Amino acid sequence: MAERKKAAKKAKKVATRAKPAPVAAPEVKPDLLAVRAQIDGIDHQIQALIAERAEFARQVGKAKGKLAAAVDYYRPEREAQVLRRVVDRNEGPLADDVLVRLFREIMSACLAQQEPLKIGYLGPEGTFSQQAVQKHFGHSAKGLPLASVEEVFDEVAAGHADFGVVPVENSGQGTIQSTLDLFLSSPLKICGEVELRVHQYLLSRTGHIEDIERVYSHGLSLAQCKSWLRQHLPKSEKIAVSSNAEAARRARNADDAAAIAGENAAHVYGLRIVAGPIEDRPDNTTRFLVIGRNVFPPSGNDRTSLMVFVRDQPGALFRVLEPLARRGVSMNRIESRPAHTGLWQYAFFIDVGGHIDDAPLRDVVSDLEDFAENVTVLGSYPVAVP
Numbered sequence: 001m002a003e004r005k006k007a008a009k010k011a012k013k014v015a016t017r018a019k020p021a022p023v024a025a026p027e028v029k030p031d032l033l034a035v036r037a038q039i040d041g042i043d044h045q046i047q048a049l050i051a052e053r054a055e056f057a058r059q060v061g062k063a064k065g066k067l068a069a070a071v072d073y074y075r076p077e078r079e080a081q082v083l084r085r086v087v088d089r090n091e092g093p094l095a096d097d098v099l100v101r102l103f104r105e106i107m108s109a110c111l112a113q114q115e116p117l118k119i120g121y122l123g124p125e126g127t128f129s130q131q132a133v134q135k136h137f138g139h140s141a142k143g144l145p146l147a148s149v150e151e152v153f154d155e156v157a158a159g160h161a162d163f164g165v166v167p168v169e170n171s172g173q174g175t176i177q178s179t180l181d182l183f184l185s186s187p188l189k190i191c192g193e194v195e196l197r198v199h200q201y202l203l204s205r206t207g208h209i210e211d212i213e214r215v216y217s218h219g220l221s222l223a224q225c226k227s228w229l230r231q232h233l234p235k236s237e238k239i240a241v242s243s244n245a246e247a248a249r250r251a252r253n254a255d256d257a258a259a260i261a262g263e264n265a266a267h268v269y270g271l272r273i274v275a276g277p278i279e280d281r282p283d284n285t286t287r288f289l290v291i292g293r294n295v296f297p298p299s300g301n302d303r304t305s306l307m308v309f310v311r312d313q314p315g316a317l318f319r320v321l322e323p324l325a326r327r328g329v330s331m332n333r334i335e336s337r338p339a340h341t342g343l344w345q346y347a348f349f350i351d352v353g354g355h356i357d358d359a360p361l362r363d364v365v366s367d368l369e370d371f372a373e374n375v376t377v378l379g380s381y382p383v384a385v386p
């Protein structure tokens, strides 16, 4: 919510507090049928407006001309602008993220009128990656569950999926380096980011904690619940598998096994919730990247990811950072990885504020090109809307 709006709301609250306590008026119970009639009238209007919007979205499609596929109609920068306006306008009672979810679904359905987008993710069904796909692209997009993050990159590069959604960072565990490393040898671009609050649950067939001797989960999820496991299941064997949904699939087959996964997985795999949420940090959040084959225009609030290859030499890191400081470009993240191009050569993965079409950032890239072995713009994309 915009700072200005928050300040106005706060001022209003303070003013209310300063007033003498009002004399309690007897609460008038609204008439149920009359209120429902109001809701019916509003639903009627909402439906007519959604239909009208869908018709305009179709016209926008026509205005773009005859394009080859659904992916060519997708405009992430425009979607981000629409959603930011929704947040700016919001004065309650519904929370920003609730309204954003509703509007995303409307845009998802409008876009799917051409043909639904196909989005690759680390499957099987029930993973947090699937939740991230649905959060970002809405339920009208078609999810393609794949066996590994590497396969997500391959299927997008081959054009079998329009976009992919891959985990890149967890608030408590840090960067998922295996995902970053895939960019070293991939031509794909970053087109968006999704932040997902991750709630972990202990799931099993019987639902009884005393039955559990083995706990399956993705290594990252086991790490996110380490203290809880130490306290509640200290003697159980912890087994890392390829995804949380795979863990749920295994737990389905044995009474003495459990899985740590999202609540979704309990429904998908017919398991009972033994305990949850069990993540050690209450703000546990995973950041996902949307990968595709193109870079999109600026949305007005963007981030750019760069990959800078340098030789191991004195002052290398300083020389990477100096142009950013000199040109006033803010940096959100830097990570160094072996570049796989030669011994002691490194790639710096850097996230900075702004779009590659912005002058200061273009200049930074040209400064870096003067001394680095190679500079790759991995993508410029809208900063995640809640």
Ligand SMILES: O=C(O)C(=O)C[C@]1(C(=O)O)C=C[C@@H](O)C=C1
Pocket: 057, 060, 061, 073, 074, 075, 076, 078, 079, 082, 106, 107, 108, 110, 111
């Ligand atoms: O504005 C556009 O370019 C549209 O295609 C319309 C619309 C929308 O429903 O608002 C739908 C899909 C795009 O990804 C962005 C926005």
